[in-house]
Amino acid sequence: MHIGLIGGIGPASTEYYYRALTKRHAAAGQRLSLTIANAHAPELVANMEAANVSGQAECFAGYVNQLRAGGCEAVALSSMGAHFCIKELEAVSSLPVISAIPSLESHFLTMGVTRVGVLGTTSVMQSKLYGIGSVEVIVPPAEELGKVHSNYIAMALSGAATDDQRRFFGSAGLNLYRDRGAEVIVLGGTDLFLAFKGREGDYGYPIVDSALIHAEAIARVAMGTI
Structure with a gap:
């Protein structure tokens, strides 16, 4: 399955996810199909601290649409903090969301x-x-x-x-x-x-x-x- 990862929140964790996914696929002898959309970390931080749940969900939904257009079949957020709007994102996402x-x-x-x-x-x-x-x-x-x-x-x-x-x-x-x-x-x-x-x-x-x-x-x- 072609996975979409919303990354950049922050950059180090995005790389950490990427390395973990490539390692797991290599161990299984399978090829990883992955596309990363780079979200804006300061925007996420501002929305988290303002408890702007719907605004961040809509923001992420835009990245999901971008990933869907690139052929992705499911998406995940490379941030636990970003999961503060996970239910709202699941409700508006155009792709299945793999929650942590x-x-x-x-x-x-x-x-x-x-x-x-x-x-x-x-x-x-x-x-x-x-x-x-x-x-x-x-x-x-x-x-x-x-x-x-x-x-x-x-x-x-x-x-x-x-x-x-x-x-x-x-x-x-x-x-x-x-x-x-x-x-x-x-x-x-x-x-x-x-x-x-x-x-x-x-x-x-x-x-x-x-x-x-x-x-x-x-x-x-x-x-x-x-």
């Missing part, structure tokens, strides 16, 4: 966990992973949500993590795990790999990368294995 939410929920059920900590944008954290109901979702204290969000957005827009950001997110995850009872820490922002990748064992807690879980689900659809 069901694949994350299935992954938690397979793991057998009941309490997960999440880091990401304010929309991801305040919605408790967009209402996933099979687990209890633990988030940082209210007074820390803004700092987590601002650090994440700065990292996503720059496409790189500073040492201070790596330390900040590592500590925030540890607080959720050690002090708030989370069994695993979910990287609920698809750019969080910038802070964690290659250093997962340094933090002292198990990690679930939402981008990789989502990319695996996209690959299964692309290869017709679901």
Whole structure:
């Protein structure tokens, strides 16, 4: 199946999805058919922070139409933050949307966990992973949500993590795990790999990368294995 990916939100996560999809297809001996539409990250951030759900859904719908015209048969967003308008996008999209939410929920059920900590944008954290109901979702204290969000957005827009950001997110995850009872820490922002990748064992807690879980689900659809 020809997959359309709405990327650029941010650029690093788009590349991360692309690498994950090509790796999965290569392992299966299959050829990846993929087209990427480059969305405007600052526009997404502005709409997220203004809770402009319908406006962002319509914006994404335009990219879906572009991808459909290019032959795509299903689409996905390369951003967990962008899922704040996923229901509204599904309602207006001219193609099926491969959401990250069901694949994350299935992954938690397979793991057998009941309490997960999440880091990401304010929309991801305040919605408790967009209402996933099979687990209890633990988030940082209210007074820390803004700092987590601002650090994440700065990292996503720059496409790189500073040492201070790596330390900040590592500590925030540890607080959720050690002090708030989370069994695993979910990287609920698809750019969080910038802070964690290659250093997962340094933090002292198990990690679930939402981008990789989502990319695996996209690959299964692309290869017709679901």
